[in-house]
Amino acid sequence: MRLDGKIALITGGGTGIGLDIAKRYVEEGAYVYITGRREKKLQEAVDLVGKNIVYIVADVTKKEDNQKVADRIKADKGHLDIAIANAGVGNYIAIEDVTEEEFNRVMYTNVLGTYYLAQACLPIMEEGSTFILNTSVTTSLGLPKFSLYIAAKSAMKSFIHTWTNELRDRKIRVNALAPGIIPTDAAGQELGRDPKEEQNVQQYRSTLIPAGRVGNVKDTSNAAVFLGSDESSYVNGVELLVDGGLAAIYPVKL
Ligand SMILES: NC(=O)c1ccc[n+]([C@@H]2O[C@H](COP(=O)([O-])OP(=O)(O)OC[C@H]3O[C@@H](n4cnc5c(N)ncnc54)[C@H](OP(=O)(O)O)[C@@H]3O)[C@@H](O)[C@H]2O)c1
Secondary structure, eight states, X not given: OTTTTOEEEXXXXXXXXXXXXXXXXXXXXXXXXXXXXXXXXXXXXXXXXXXXXXEEEOOTTOHHHHHHHHHHHHHHHSOEEEEEEOOXXXXXXXXXXXXXXXXXXXXXXXXXXXXXXXXXXXXXXXXXXXXXXXXXXXXXXXXXXXXXXXXXXXXXXXXXXXXXXXXXXXXXXEEEEEXXXXXOHHHHHHTTOXXXXXXXXXXXXXXXXXXXXXXXXXXXXXXXXXXXXXXGTTOOSOEEEESTTHHHHOOSOO
């Protein structure tokens, strides 16, 4: 198995992309911790995966919650091999409509949450361990009304450069996984589209993507297994696009 014996933490692992990564990681031999704010979702995820997975209710924007998670992993397992900063939020919103509250929600969850995660986890990460930051294909695109989200994901993307260098002597790798369009429950809902509208949008987008389809959570999990495993031991400081070629052709209207 490709992740045999590895200890992994996936923030926001109770739903969507993070949940599927948790499932695949367990299938590949890892022991997985998932976090999130909604205990019901986390419990459902644990029930679904069934074994070698536990949840901890924790909000990534709270420093003490990140510390609580790291303390628990240290007490249970002694160390952490793979930290996945997956928890994220975003919203289509015009520049002039962004409130301070919304600005903070998006920046705190994506950027501060990733930072707190690293601060809490680094003391329990040994040589050979790895960070995977869930960024987004949008860091390569200029999508209207998405500037706040893209700014947040771009800040996360910058960590793959700075952290890779800062952590080089500790032999801790830092990579990003940048999903393209992966229709998860949240993707449409949070962006304010009803299911029918969401379906039409995804159908249209399929025609733009070189792969001829939108992505799915298996696509992102495949990449996450690679980045978390020793197969990628010489892959460091990259943003791995899992987007069916979307960024490569830079569509004008998405
Ligand atoms: N789906 C896509 O097309 C796509 C594309 C590019 C990038 N992404 C990124 O992929 C990641 C997962 O997205 P998804 O599509 O799977 O949506 P999702 O199901 O909504 O996943 C987001 C997860 O983050 C958790 N979360 C949000 N705020 C949190 C906080 N403050 N503390 C802890 N957990 C928090 C949520 O759980 P709680 O609400 O219970 O806390 C949820 O489980 C996100 O970072 C997203 O930006 C998605």
